[in-house]
Amino acid sequence: MTASQRIARAILRHNRLFLLVLALLVAVLATGIPRLQFSTDNRAFFSRDNPEYRDLLALDAAYNSTDGLLFLLTPPEGAAFDPDALTALRDFTDDAWQVPYVLRVDSPVNLTLSRSEGDEILIEPLLPDTGPLTLADATRFREGLADLDEAEGRFVSADGDAFGMSLQLVLPGTEAGRDEAAAYVDAMLDIWRAAHPDWSFKVTGGFLGGLALERIAIQDLTWLVPLAALMVVAVLLFMMRTIVGAITTLVVAICGTVATLGIAGWAGIVLTAGTAISPLSVLVLLTASCIHVLLSWMRALDSDGPDRAIETALEENLGAVTVTNLTTAIGFLCLNFSQAPPLRDMGNIIAFGLLVGLAATLVVVPAGLRFDRRAHAARIPITPAMMQGIATAILTRWKLWLWLFPVAVLVAITGILRIGYDDSIFRYFAPRTEFRQSADAIQDKLSGLDSLQFSFKAPDGSVFDPAFLASVDRFAGWLAGQPGVVSVTSIADILKRMNGAMTGEDPALPDSREAGAQLMMLYEFSLPPGHDLTSTIDVSRTQTRLIAGLRVASSNETRDLADRAEAWLAANEPAIASRASGVSIAFARLSQQNNRQMLMGLAVVLAAISGIMVLTLRSFTYGAISLVPNLVPAVLAFGLWGYTFRDVNLGSTVVTTMTFGIVVDDTVHFLMHYLRRRRAGRVAEAALRDTFSVVGAAIVITSLALMAGFAVMTLSGFVINRHIGALTVFVVGFALLADLLFLPALLLALKGRR
Known part of the structure; x- marks a missing residue:
């Protein structure tokens, strides 16, 4: 009896005890969820020893440290310098002084001109402080703005059809102070928009951006995570036709999600827009493990009874599922090499959630399947006969795939060389968000x-x-x-x-x-x-x-x-x-620094996972082979990105390290089944055909589930999450092709070696 068989039977024999222990663990972790807090500080992306972060602290210490707001006010076309428009501008300036915690308001209406008259210097306002304004006042104001070099791009647009106004605020150290100021600004703009519907009012600012990131984090957690759950359940129901299996998988995903959030709460991790999406990753990744077990169970139903089918499924997948989750967790743990604390936090809580999810997969799935007493498996869209046909088409052209993928890698490298970094804090917001739209409008009109x-x-x-x-x-x-x-x-x-x-x-x-x-x-x-x-x-x-x-x-x-x-x-x-x-150069340099650090993380991932694969497959040769189809997808994905989107950001730099453990999943299952057949005496071609029939459908379905789940991340209002989601979809898609096309070609090329 193998170790997998002994462990599987022990799990089934003591299933209720393991369920109780798991439930207690998840319940304890769940008590950490109320302790979760969200960050509104964009400096949370910098570690305390980051040189740019220390420069920011030095600026704060030397100069008056304030939070800023920047308004863009656009009157009706052609009316910017009419007396009525300037009166409204003056009134808006007066209202801006009422914003809580305001220290200073820089507006076109409080600018001054200096001139000499005899032995005196006269400093006069461009616009009278009070009283009705005349055409002469408006003309003098317009001419005065033109004489001030610093006015254009700061107080008035280059085409003279919009005005800029900046506020400096000294906010208290509490979140309540930021919320109070933001709420006042929102209410003030609502009043002005209602009273002047023909005007346009835009506002941006550092602390408003922090609050917008907090809102995005909450939205992603409360909307995208459930949406991802619905997506994977839909894939399961369509591809596998099992309600019990879908419900069981959802329970496993919930256990991992609760563990992810709970450990974050207990560890005092402050969630940002980058870390709040972590439960989505755990949910999607655990689904893949459940799919492998469920498909093995469905295959076994046709030859064994319901109870024996559960045991067979657990025995067949125990090793592969364990290795998959461990390698994936290692990949995420290597995000600790990142320069950005939120990415380190994300890696740690996802790794923990995956380990709890692994326990849930091995305990909950067998328990759930006991409620499904069907005698035969449902017919799924991807049948063994279909996979046999695909295997024939692939194996008869294996030399083509063996040469095609290296050529594709060379083409992808030229695409990678086109990639640049773009880490402007304002472009971290998706174009659809109100904050980004205001920022783009202000950037277009003002400095x-x-x-x-x-x-x-x-x-x-x-x-x-x-x-x-x-x-x-x-x-x-x-x-x-x-x-x-x-x-x-x-x-x-x-x-x-x-x-x-x-x-x-x-x-x-x-x-x-x-x-x-x-x-x-x-x-x-x-x-x-x-x-x-x-x-x-x-x-x-x-x-x-x-x-x-x-x-x-x-x-x-x-x-x-x-x-x-x-x-x-x-x-x-x-x-x-x-x-x-400044914040702009701090973020601009962060990706470069992070990329260098993540190369070290990738080296550690390669060393750790290659060692695990050698031990798991009991072969140095096949352990080395397993790395190839897992490295190629990342190269192809970034090459495609270089040809299409060009720019990457802070999140993109961690994708290779993060996804390396993810794409190992299908490779592990493919190679373990292939080697079992080879060691049983099958020739390479026959072993590959059998592998396609047995695990081919699982590889396709898990890849589709992963792609559907991570595609949900592209709906985030935070561009770092969108990049991580899109690149992961690319990587998983190319990994599917590599496992079905390139890996069999490699194995056939080495078929003479055992």
Whole structure:
């Protein structure tokens, strides 16, 4: 009696005890679900030792750390500078000051112009604060905006048909404060949209993005996970015609799902839009294991009684199902090499859910099948005769497949070379989401939402040192001329403008520290209430921040620009050289860093799974062969992606490591059955034909179930999940072809070796 037979019979003999233990375990884990929390902080994607994350903390420490909102207000066509439209703009600015926790409102209506008159500098608002507005006021306002270099792209669109307004908020550290501010903004916009239906109002901002991600996480968990369950149940009912089997599989999936969420709650893992989808992966993957057991049971029904059929199914699949779930769990555990904590968390909780699901598969499926007392199996759409016909078509052309797949890999590699990274936080939202639509509209009309920030420390201890200001100004001039840069704001621009107003000459930097300090003091006195320079100059006046607004197509351009800027500073202004900082460059560099780390993870997966396969198959040769059809699908999938979608993101970089364990499933079942037949004395061709008849249908059905389940992820509002789902569908689809076409060709090529 083999080990599989002994374990299978023990499971069946003590099935009720194992069911009780499993139920208690799932119940205990379920108590962790109420402890789950959702994150609204996009910085959750960075580990605490990430250099870009440390740069963000340094910016917060040096300058006034605020949360921002950016509004785009579009009046009716051609009416942007009518007195009525400007009155509405002024009223909207007044309402914006009522947003909870607002610190500062930068609006076109509170801009000022500086001019000299005799020995005085006059600083005047572009628009009167109160009273009815006239055509003369509107004309003066329009001309004044045109004279302000910093206005275009920030306060008014290039075509002059829309206005921009930014708010800075100092939010409390609680989620309630963020919710309060967001709710007020939503209510305010609802009122304005009702009162001005011919206007368009869009808003975006960092903390609104965090709240939008939280909503997406909750939606994915509450809608996509049940939808995936319905999809796999539908596949089971259509392909296998067994209600009991579908219900049993659903119970197994629920056990794994509860375990996944429960361990997250007990471990204190804060769910993000990236980790909330984890139960979907567990649900879909466990379905594949159940399908193999169910199909073995249905085959055995035709020759054995109902009880013996259950025992046969468990004996045949115990080893393969265990190896499959272990290798898949190892693949997910290797996400711990990722640079992003949410991806590490996802890997850990999915791996745990799979192990609990493995126990549920071996215990619940046999128990459930006892309720189905049919004497014969239902006829499924994919019959052994159909698989025999497919086997004949494949095996007679095995040399074609042996050459076709390497050629396809070479073509795919050229597609992989076309792939670039795109990790803009704003493009993490699906185009259908309101936040993404607002962000795209603002990006189109105003300055780019992406930015690069540089914090410069004055070597001589004062930001007003003429030499230091000249260095900052030279860099600002170089940066403004780079492709993709739409605006550059720095202390040098303010001082040049003020000095020009004071002297009546062309704008120029002050020639002494004292002059610079006096001009800056005069400028600060002229600012509207609530405005200051703490976001530009630190309190000690030894550091200043330069911000470049970008309009770029992908994070590749952001990263390339940051690299060039850092190199320019090192070569031309080494005294003030610093790193590019900000959320945009942090995400732009994260995928590259993550990809390097995941190569290590892939190496570990390859080593671990190859060792398991060698032990399972009891052959080094076949263990090595098993890796080939599992690596090829990832190459083909990314090659196809390179030819179609081009850009990948943070989630895409983990797909190869994650899916390697998944696609091992069908390969394990195929090879284990093939080797059993070969060791029983069958020649290679006969063993392959028998393997197609016995496990071919299971391979096709499990692949279809996996593809249907992971396709649901492409409906997520979070683009990282969409990429993971789509790429996994590609990988599983190519894995099906590799197992049915390429693997038999490899085995026939080596048929002389036992």
